[in-house]
Amino acid sequence: MPLAIPSPGDEDRLPWLAVERDYTRLKPRSPGERRRPMGAAARSRPARAAPLAERAIPWLLAAAIAGSVLAIGAVHTPTLALVSSITAVAAALALRASALADRESHLRSLPMLTLLGLTAYTLLQAAPLPLSWLELLSPASADVWSRALMPLGEAAPRYASISLDPGATLVEATKWLTYAGVFVTAAFVGARRGARLVITLVFSSAFLAALTTITHGLLGAKEVFGLYQPRFSVAPWHVGPLLNPNNLAGYLNLGVLSGVGLLLTSRPLLPSWVTGVGLATIVGVSIISSSRGGLLVLPLGLALFALLSRWRRGKHRPGGRSQGPAAWLLTVAIGGGALLAALAATNRTLTEIADDNLDKLSLFRSTLPMLADHWLLGVGRGAFETVFPAYRQSPGNIVFTHAENFVIQWAAEWGIPAAAAALIALGVAFRPGKIALKGSTAAVGAWVGSVVLLAQNLLDLGLEVPGVAIALTATLGALWGEAYHERPLHEAPADGASAEGRRAWRLAAYAAASGLALVALMLRFGWRDVDHDRRSLRALSEAGAATGAGWPSFRAELRAAMLRHPGEPYFPLLGAVVALQGRSESPIPWLQRTLERSRRHGRAHLLLAEVLASRGAREQALLSLRLAVEDDRGVTGAAALLARQWTDSFDEIARAVPDGEAGAEMLERMATAGDRRDALELRLRCAEEAIARAPERVAARWAAGDVLLTLLEDPSSPRCGGPEGGEERRADCERQIQAHAAAIEQQQESSFFAVQLRARLLLLHRKIAEAEQLLAERCERLDNRVGCLRLRVQAAAQMASPERFAPAARELLSASCSSLAACASAATWAGDLLVARKDYPSAVTYYARAAQDEPTEERLLKLADTASQAGAHVEASNALERLLQRRGGDDPELRKRVVEEKAKALASPLAP
DSSP: OOOOOOOTTOTTTOHHHHHHHHHHTSOOOOTTOOOOOOSHHHHHSOOOOOOHHHHHHHHHHHHHHHHHHHTGGGOSHHHHHHHHHHHHHHHHHHHHHHHHTTOOHHHHSHHHHHHHHHHHHHHHHHSOEEHHHHHHHOHHHHHHHHTTTGGGTOOOOSEEOSSSSHHHHHHHHHHHHHHHHHHHHHHHHHHHHOHHHHHHHHHHHHHHHHHHHHHHHHHTOSSBTTTBOOSSOOOTTOOSSSOSHHHHHHHHHHHHHHHHHHHHSSSOSSOHHHHHHHHHHHHHHHHHTTOHHHHHHHHHHHHHHHHHHHHHHHHHOTTOOOOHHHHHHHHHHHHHHHHHHHHHOOHHHHHHHHOOOOHHHHHHHHHHHHHHHTTTTOSOTTOHHHHGGGTOOSOSSOOOOSOSSHHHHHHHHHOHHHHHHHHHHHHHHTOTTTTGGGSOHHHHHHHHHHHHHHHHTTTSOOTTSHHHHHHHHHHHHHHHHHHHOOOOOSOOOSSSHHHHHHHHHHHHHHHHHHHHHHHHHHHHHTSSOHHHHHHHHHHHHHTTTTSGGGHHHHHHHHHHHHHHSTTOSHHHHHHHHHHHHHTSSOSHHHHHHHHHHOSSOHHHHHHHHHHHHHTTOHHHHHHHHHHHHHHOGGGHHHHHHHHHHHOOOHHHHHTTOOSHHHHHHHHHHHHHSSOTTSSHHHHHHHHHHHHHHOTTOHHHHHHHHHHHHHHHHOTTOTTTTSTTTHHHHHHHHHHHHHHHHHHHHHHOTTOHHHHHHHHHHHHHTTOHHHHHHHHHHHGGGSSOHHHHHHHHHHHHHHSSSGGGHHHHHHHHHHHHOSSHHHHHHHHHHHHHHHHHTTOHHHHHHHHHHHHHHSOOHHHHHHHHHHHHHHTOHHHHHHHHHHHHHHTTTOOHHHHHHHHHHHHHHHHSTTOO
């Protein structure tokens, strides 16, 4: 593969200029220091090999970068502990090597001081303080802590932390100390070996992430590496080490820009074709990830890279040659990645990209009151998930783990002063004039990749994933190391070598001990995160260990969880559920605390409605149902059923119905709930009100038509032509049914509802053949084919000639037989239909099919009874013997019936 020819003026491409640059940027000499002679003897002296510990540093850094992303982003505490331990050892070795070379400026650099300062501040957030002190420092946090144990009837704890989730804050402190270790290690490698090595490591790690995602997609895998089962639904081609598409796209975009810089540099560490293949793979998977933010910032990043590269070439290499071959290879790589994405894209991919959901904007608005309450010291790093429900304004049972904007996230968790100071310090340290433009083209690409990642994290938060943040920190650390610290000679000081060595080892020991101690502290107090506590306590309640004699121990577990996460609303809600089920104590205090910590909690309002209804407060219960549906559309069905159970008055039900689309859905659910002949007038009123609010609701129109058909079938109903209604009202009901069917077809042409209404109306007029013909023509194209075929079989069963029944029944069985149980159920239903018509010989055929597919005692008994009535006594005796065998042969009555059926078979003239 041809490479671009370096121009004579390109100092970072010509080795002799690079050597000169290295020597001119060494540490300044003291006034009395003699210049080292560069004679033949000095030039011929072989360079001393780096110690083994120093040679291990890049390998440890590579393990931290690649391992953190491949281990599900290191989001779980055990994997984070392992990555943090590796980083602590690597940072200790890097600090030792820097101390031996008298270059400890990494520790005194602005980025390192900022990272260490944030780590210390985060630790202070988790430190327990007297509650009286906390009331002065953060009144809002003190209020949460003071009411944390209210459902238990206990006083506030004596000590509390600024953080409202101290365990999660300890995990975050470990993360930030890990980032500090990654930075100092990458800065050392960048100073000794150049930033290209670390940039290549980040690019290779992105390629591994993309490759494993493709492999999982090709295999149709549901588990990551066949070991880890995601706790949420993951779409095909999204299963991989980074399960969230936004996190994956951000990581891959950093890899894309790093790969572009490596491809255009003249001294790459990888062959150009390898970089090109990796770049094409990363681009393709980045597009397939369907991240709108990732797709938006990637072209902007490429454009920014092109501008900076052109400006840099114009400033440092006037009149230089163009990089034609590399540019062509870059074009082919990016184009190949786009082609790969186009070939692998599915309709779901395009739908995800075109999704216009802007819920994140409401999330940003909801965070503003949280910032106002905790502006000074924050809620504690990592506590956003448990505190935010108290401020959430959008409806739904959704858990927001992060603010989806790293600036808002930092401000909410650290407080505005600390977040602003961190942003300013890091922005000043890594501005382009200080970092990117001092290095090579690879450095420019890596810096732009970092900017792109940060820009995406203004809408898609991925920096909270340690694997992503470690790659970003390593990239910036390497750029810093190359820009500010050149490679020293591998020579120990002439005097005081032992003292320098001991001091270096002490520094390394302190660094390693600090990192490992914080890891141990995290494992001791932070491993039980809020998700772990939710799942474990729910498992206990579902296993029945929370009621009766187990309530005291379960109550103690709840208390511990509420102290670990005082702002979380789930634990008092779970306490309310268990208290209501076991009737051990009043659920009201638990629900009160839940609604304090989550103002829009539909499930809490639903449970409160049940409690109020049980105490006779029906009006308040109906109002709670209304609030439940307004806060969470997912409880609409349950709320509709409860409202129908509590009253048959539409005026009372109206109190439980919210305005707008949510109310229309609830009315529709009440119109379709219950038995078809139950409360017909109420169902019809609910359906008509739902249609008035939302004419496009298909189920409401079907419910109205269903009620009208039921009233037409009832000769005593005056609404549709009963004793006092007359033919005019009957015709009016029929016109309404036809109108509802036409409206349903207009909204959803493949809906079974419209065909069902028309077929039932034909059957009502005894136009059985027309109804059967209509169903035979339309069933294949409808969304509920099985339901349509059942109605067709019913119509065929009413016809005078039986020849239409058999083909209809065969199609029903064919459509229903997704499993043996489903097939047996359909055959039993057909047999019951024939028995109702007293067509016993035909019914025996279907009962025999059902008993063969899934023999149950009920089906065997139906087969025996029907076969006996049809005169098939041999079939009846065989079925009874099978039933007797299932009962162990100890049923005298059944044995007697077997003998009788055999005797009838022998006495039959058809018997052999």
